[in-house]
Amino acid sequence: MDITPVSQKRVSQEIIEQFVKFIIQDDLKAGDRLPSERVLAERFGVSRPSLREALRVMEAIGLVEIQRGGGTYVSDFNITPFLSVIAPLFMRKKGFELEFLELRIMLELKGVEMAARNPRTDKKDLLLPLVMSMKEAQEYDEGVRADIFFHRTIFRLSESFFLQKSAELVENILEYSVSHSRKIIIERVGDTNDLYQQHLRIYEAIVKGDVEEARTAMETHLRYTLGFYLE
Template identity: 45%
Template structure:
């Protein structure tokens, strides 16, 4: 019979658990500033080294944000550091990238459906600004600007949907896909014909959302993402 030995929990893990509990109980909220390292060490009755170790781990998982010259703050579920660390594991082969793109389609088609039902005039401004950037990128033949505008357009759709979980899932997907060599927005947009086709589809998606037509928005979004996969 195989028995795993019981190991003592490390001090920094206990610190993290208490911080997480305070967040769950609402005693700490996103944007709250944590006490200085020395003060926390006294409060937890631990060494400053243990506090630093806990901070390092919490920063990696996105629980806190360290702002140089300002201090340490509770983060609004910032997944970037954690996802950036594990992204290479997801994009090590093309089949996994294909799976990720299929998952992206599921997320975005549902998000655009909700957005088309919920969109208000103020929401549409977010999409219009992204479209203007795309048009400017096409005129200047600037794939870097085009890639930025593309990301902002799709992010705006998730914001308009009002679904926090969908938004965070999309951020996770974006971080992972952007680490892929094959899925490279700048590379795709380097071809002007690709840029024109994708811009036209973005405009159609915008119009469908503007007219509160969820079925049409879903149809165009699916065609748009299929085109992206084909171009890749």
């Protein structure tokens, strides 16, 4: 395998760059165990302390999973834990709620189209309990959780790797957005019945496999929410 020796400048960054090449060239998959630290350090031409530092960074950004005493494994590239730390920085940006809702419209319209096209037979079982939880929620947090999981499940049903990873990128901000939006709507409307009806319409379109109706229902829902920020 053609691995370029790592220079002393920006050692951790260069190890990570070489590591990504290593994954691609060796066609490693999530769950594959990596060679020992000694072997990796020799392969990359770095010291073991430098390698350990790079591995800690790669664990934080979701490239590897380190099992204490059990070795190091290629991960499923889950960067959610890292993003959960920095998400509050995005939320400080003036007007971020509006910008994020516009981003949600782009992502979720494509996601709901693909979910509606998906021939899976378990869509009703996955989505209906969440819709009913929104209807029957006695506590504010119950409705928020059901709402968040409803949108996450649609991304899962899209079965699009890139859409699901895009959703992971903004997962913590999505949670904040849903919670904050529901709070504003309750304050101004008095209840969440409109939200329940909108989610019910989305659910019914997905289960029927009606792509156009699913897209229309999702856009209606998101633009309804957006309207409260534009008032």
